[in-house]
Amino acid sequence: MKRDAVRAWMRVPAWLWAAVLVSLMLLTMALVTRVASVEGAVPITEARVWQSGESAEDASTVSLPHSWDNSHRRWTGEASYRIELPAALTEAAHSDPGVALLLPRVGVHFRVLLNGHEIAGEGWHSNPGYSDAGTYAHVVPILPGLLKSEWDRNELVVQVRGEALRISGLSQVWLGPQDAIWQRHHWLHWWQVDLTWMVTSAALLLGLLSLLIWGQTRERLFGLLAGGLLVLVVRLFLSVQVQLPGSFAFWDCVHKLSFTWYCGFVYLFMWELFDFRQGLFRKLVNAMMLVAPIWMLVLVLAEDYVLYRAWMTVVIGICVMALLGVIHRARWGIDASQRLMVVVGLAVMVTGLRDYLVVQLGFPGDIDIRWMTPGSLVLMFAMGWVLLHRSVLSLEQVGALNAELAQRVREREQELQTMFDRLRSVERQRIIEAERRRLTRDMHDGLGSQLVQALNLVRASGEKVDSAAVAGMIGHALEDLRMTLDSLEPMDGDLATILGTLRMRIAPALEAAHIELDWQVQEVPAVPGLEARGVMHLFRCLQEVFANVVKHAHASRVTVSTYTEGDAVVLSVCDNGVGLGRWAAPVAGMGGRGIGNIRIRAAEIGAEVLFEPARPGTCVRLKFRGAAEHQENGFED
Secondary structure (H helix, E strand, O other): OHHHHHHHHHOOOHHHHHHHHHHHHHHHHHHHOOOOOOOOOEEEOEEEEEEOOOOHHHOEEEEOOEEOOOOOOOOOOEEEEEEOOOHHHHHHHOOOOOEEEEEOOEOOEEEEEEOOEEEEEEOOOOOOOEOOHHHOOEEEEOOHHHOOOOHHHOOEEEEEEOEOOEOOEEOOEEEEEHHHHHHHHHHHHHHHHHHHHHHHHHHHHHHHHHHHHHHHHOOHHHHHHHHHHHHHHHHHHOOOOOOEOOOHHHHHHHHHHHHHHHHHHHHHHHHHHOOOOOHHHHHHHHHHHHHHHHHHHHHHHHOOHHHHHHHHHHHHHHHHHHHHHHHHHHHHOOOHHHHHHHHHHHHHHHHHHHHHHHHHOOOOOOOOOOOHHHHHHHHHHHHHHHHHHHHHHHHHHHHHHHHHHHHHHHHHHHHHHHHHHHHHHHHHHHHHHHHHHHHHHHHHHHHHHHHHHHHHHHHHHOOOOOHHHHHHHHHHHHHHHHHHHHHOOOOOOOHHHHHHHHHHHHHHHHHHOOOEEEEEOOOOOOOOOOOHHHHHHHHHHHHHHHHHHHHHHOOOEEEEEEEEEOOEEEEEEEEOOOOHHHHHHHHOOOOOOOHHHHHHHHHHOOOEEEEEEOOOOEEEEEEEEOHHHHHHOOOOO
16 A cells, blocks of 8 residues: 555646755745744844935935935945934943944945944955955944943944945845844845755855756757756855955956846746747847957947946746746647646746845845745756756657567568578589589580490490400599599598598599609698599599500609699699600690690689699699688688
């Protein structure tokens, strides 16, 4: 039962799980970010402010939070905020551990003056390059030694110095016991700094992983995700407590530009995921990402914040249009990954809407805490999960395709094996048929010819048959038959074995002719190509040579030897007879059984035949080139 329950839970779609989780996340954030309250502390909601070039008498009362404005909306001057110390903190200020001032958000650079004494500050007396004190909260202890005895005469001033195109001002501040102030500060620091670093680290890790996968697969979705996450890393890095050398305007421009590119990459990712084909919107986003650096340069040169607001209106409008397009697409049916992105996209829209309502329009809520940071984290992991899911599906598809391919390969292998068996059978039949024709031809030329001659002799002799002549012819026929049978023995190119077999056939004829046989056959490398057919050709060549020695050379000795000469194996038959001129001439025209027949048969077995004078006598050499090299290379059978 438990296992069935687990399986049932596992069958729940991921987008439904995501809907439940993001709903719980939004509910939790709503509970923990209600209207801010600090136990024992007093919220300061009003201050007297005057700008550079004005005196304290010219100060005006403003509500906090407040963004001070100069005549050109460039925020490059200074503003001073005078805060009245609440009378309710008189006793706490002179007791241990005292009271403190909490600045949740303040301008780019600031300092705090208590009765004319500077008690805190950041980036006021030096040029730290890029450093924005407004990205995190600050705690300023109120030193009891600097307080005047008459409480109403104490003067607490927060001076703010701005940078071009960066809105400056002061948020609602708190004055209260240090313990309560530090507790609130830790809570704000976790949301403003620690959580941002967590999102930055996760975005960097996932962005580098996506970039690595894109480098291997070149899939567009991974490239878009990597680009969006790495740009988000830059934006988040510039949104926390960092100090960078160089011009503040440059890094501020990078910070603003990174938001545009992040929105563009997310837009392209969503439309690529949903496989939209609206080329006009794609061109619009690509143009926005290309024009953004030029627009930022114009913004810096003009120092007109209206241009930046106009640009942000375009960017946000495109983002809203993209999300509405995704939701509209859902009407025609979408898959699980697309449903997940719709759910998460709606949740992120809710976080952005909450921040806008609370921060800009004054709706109830903790104004010092933004929901967009955890919303970005959820969106980031949702996009990562979508790509992971797609990768798993791709691997499953690859596995299925590999299995199908393996099955097809097995089927083709079986077909090829069947075809190979058929071809081998056909080849075997062809070889058998060729061997049969060869044996038939050899028997016809040798044994058949001898038997026909014997038969003709018997018919021509009538009643007076020359028994000796008939016996000789039949003996020759038997020798031909034995030679044919000997050629069928497997000798694997072993020249010594082949010649040893031939020796048994020719020795009686040489002995009858009173010719001494000098046998100098040595072990030599195997000669490739001397199979049954090649052996028969070699037998015929040597049969022709010995026949000519017996009939025409008038020799008393014939020497048979084998040796190697370079890369060649040489078979030599030399006699001590009358010489080449005396015995070669009569046999040159013997109807194919002369020197021409020897050359033809030698060519069939890849041998070069040489006829050389021996003084006295004649040498016939058969040279098999490449035989020795063939054995050295390991190709001998």
